Amino acid sequence: MSGGNFRSVESPETNDFSGNLNFEFSEYLMIRKWLDEDPSFVGSEFSVQNSGFRANEVGESGARSSQPGGSTIRGEDGSSRERQEARERVAFKTKSEVEILDDGFRWRKYGKKKVKSSPNPRNYYKCSVGGCHVKKRVERDREDPRFVITTYDGVHNHPGL
DNA sequence: CGCATTTGACCTGCGC
DNA sequence: GCGCAGGTCAAATGCG
Numbered sequence: 766m767s768g769g770n771f772r773s774v775e776s777p778e779t780n781d782f783s784g785n786l787n788f789e790f791s792e793y794l795m796i797r798k799w800l801d802e803d804p805s806f807v808g809s810e811f812s813v814q815n816s817g818f819r820a821n822e823v824g825e826s827g828a829r830s831s832q833p834g835g836s837t838i839r840g841e842d843g844s845s846r847e848r849q850e851a852r853e854r855v856a857f858k859t860k861s862e863v864e865i866l867d868d869g870f871r872w873r874k875y876g877k878k879k880v881k882s883s884p885n886p887r888n889y890y891k892c893s894v895g896g897c898h899v900k901k902r903v904e905r906d907r908e909d910p911r912f913v914i915t916t917y918d919g920v921h922n923h924p925g926l
Numbered sequence: 927c928g929c930a931t932t933t934g935a936c937c938t939g940c941g942c
Numbered sequence: 943g944c945g946c947a948g949g950t951c952a953a954a955t956g957c958g
Contacts, residue, residue, distance in 0.1 A: 927958100928957105928958090929956105929957090929958085930955105930956090930957085930958095931954105931955085931956080931957095932953100932954085932955080932956100933952105933953100933954095934951105934952095934953100935950105935951090935952090936949105936950085936951080936952095937948105937949085937950075937951095938947105938948090938949080938950095939946105939947090939948090939949100940945105940946090940947090940948105941944105941945090941946085941947105942943105942944090942945090942946105
C-alpha cells in the first residue's frame with residue numbers, strides 16, 4: 766500500500782465501525798445503478814449527499830438491498846453450469862483520498878490494470894468470504910483524483926461485520 | 927502458519 | 943483474422 770498519509774482503516778482501534786469511518790465520507794454520489802435483468806435502470810442517475818454516511822450502511826442497505834423477488838434464478842439449467850443470482854451493479858463516486866474503503870466486508874485484491882480511459886490504474890477486488898462472489902472495482906476519477914469510483918458487482922449473501 | 931497483496935501473463939470479447 | 947481493451951488467474955512475497 767502506498768501512502769498511509771491519511772488516517773484510514775489502519776487504526777485498529779477505529780477499525781470497528783462503531784460509528785463511522787475516519788476518512789471523509791461526508792458526501793458520496795451514486796453514479797448509476799442498474800440490474801442485469803432490469804435494463805430500465807440503465808442510465809438512472811442518483812445524486813445523494815448524506816452527511817451521516819456510514820460504510821457499514823453500504824453493506825446493509827446500499828449494496829445489499831435491491832433484491833428482486835425472483836432472485837433465485839436457478840433450477841432449469843443445472844446441468845452444465847450454475848446460474849448466479851441477479852447481478853447487481855452499482856457505481857459510487859466517493860470523495861476519498863484512499864482507495865481502500867472498508868465497507869464492512871473483506872476484499873481481496875486480485876488484479877490491477879491500467880485502463881486507457883484514465884491515466885490511473887484500476888483495481889479489482891473480490892469478496893474473500895466463502896459463498897460470496899461479489900466483485901468490486903475501484904478506480905480514481907480521471908479529472909478529479911480526489912474522487913474514487915467504486916463499482917460493486919453482485920450482492921453479498923452473507924452478513925457483514 | 928495463514929492470508930492478503932503484487933505484478934505479469936494469459937484469456938476473452940468486440941471492432942475493424 | 944488480427945489487434946486492442948478489459949478482465950481474470952496464478953505464483954511469489956510479506957506481514958500479521
